Amino acid sequence: MSNPKKILVYVDGTEESVIASQYAICLASFFGAELFALYVVNTRAIEELLKAKIFLKDEQVEYEHDMESDAQKYLNHVDKLATKKGLTVSTQSRKGNIHKEIIDAIKNHDIDLLVLGELSRIKSRRDELYDEREHAMRSVPCSVLIVKDEDKVWDMYDSLA
Amino acid sequence: MALIDLVTENIVKVPLKSRNKPDVLRELVQVLKDAGQIEDFDAVLKALQGREDKGSTGLGEGIAVPHCKTSAVSTLKLAIGIAPDGVDFDSPDGKPAKLLFLMVASPNLSGPHVEALAEIAELAQSKTFCSKLICANNAKEIVGLLKDE
Numbered sequence: 001m002s003n004p005k006k007i008l009v010y011v012d013g014t015e016e017s018v019i020a021s022q023y024a025i026c027l028a029s030f031f032g033a034e035l036f037a038l039y040v041v042n043t044r045a046i047e048e049l050l051k052a053k054i055f056l057k058d059e060q061v062e063y064e065h066d067m068e069s070d071a072q073k074y075l076n077h078v079d080k081l082a083t084k085k086g087l088t089v090s091t092q093s094r095k096g097n098i099h100k101e102i103i104d105a106i107k108n109h110d111i112d113l114l115v116l117g118e119l120s121r122i123k124s125r126r127d128e129l130y131d132e133r134e135h136a137m138r139s140v141p142c143s144v145l146i147v148k149d150e151d152k153v154w155d156m157y158d159s160l161a
Numbered sequence: 162m163a164l165i166d167l168v169t170e171n172i173v174k175v176p177l178k179s180r181n182k183p184d185v186l187r188e189l190v191q192v193l194k195d196a197g198q199i200e201d202f203d204a205v206l207k208a209l210q211g212r213e214d215k216g217s218t219g220l221g222e223g224i225a226v227p228h229c230k231t232s233a234v235s236t237l238k239l240a241i242g243i244a245p246d247g248v249d250f251d252s253p254d255g256k257p258a259k260l261l262f263l264m265v266a267s268p269n270l271s272g273p274h275v276e277a278l279a280e281i282a283e284l285a286q287s288k289t290f291c292s293k294l295i296c297a298n299n300a301k302e303i304v305g306l307l308k309d310e
Binding site for chain 2: 012045048049056058066
C-alpha cells in the first residue's frame, strides 16, 4: 500500500470542515502529500429555490454573491492554517452540484484521498438521501477519510511543527 | 446543517390563530421568541416584512416559506405553523397558505440558509406529505412526520 500523494479536503464553512482541514494538513505534512482544498457554491440549490418561487431573481444573485464571498473567506482560512505549519495548499472554489463538483475535482487533480468533516447524525430518512457530503462519500472514486474527535485533531494540529 | 436539526416541538405551532399575512408573520416570530430562539422580535419581524414587500413567499398549493437574512440572529432559525383554514398569502395560485415554514438566517450563513430552504422546496414538492403535515393535530405529530420522511 502506498501513501496518499494528493489529498483533497472539502470545506463548506462548518466547524467540522475546519477540523477536517486541520487533519488534512497534518496528513499532508506526515506523508509529504500535495494538499488541495475545495469549496463548492451550491448553485444547484439556488436554482431550485428560484424554480420553486422561494427566491426572487434579485435574491438568487445576492445569495450567490454571498456564497462566493464565503467560499473565499473559508478557503483563505484553510490557507492560513496550512501556511502556519509551513505547508502550501491549492485552494479552489467551484459552482454547481456539490457531490458532482467534488468528484470532478478528484478526477481532475488525480486525488487519492478525500478528507471530509464529521457527518451529521442521521435523524430522518431524507438525510440519508440528500446529504451532499454523504452522497460524495459514496460516489467518489478514491478513498475517503471522515474526521472525528475535534479535541484530538486540535492536539495533533498544535503539535505539528 | 440538515433541516431536521432545526426541528423541535417548541418551534411548531398547530393551529395558527391569525387570519391574515401580517398577523401570521407576527405569530410565527413570537413562536421563535417564546422558544428562546431570538431576542429582537421587532428586528426579525421587520426583516421578514421587508422581504414580503419585495414579493410574496407564498409558493402556491397552500404552502408559504417566509424567510429573510438579518443580523438579529447568529444562526439559522426555523418556525413551522399550520393554519388549517388557510391564510391569504398572495400566492400565485390564489390558494390560501396552510403550511408555513418561516426561516431566518444570519447574513454570514448564506450556504446553510440556501441548503435548508432547498430542503423545504424538496418537501413542498410532495403533495401527499404536505397534506399529512397540514392534517397534523399537534407539534409532536409534525416533528414525527418530518423525522419519518
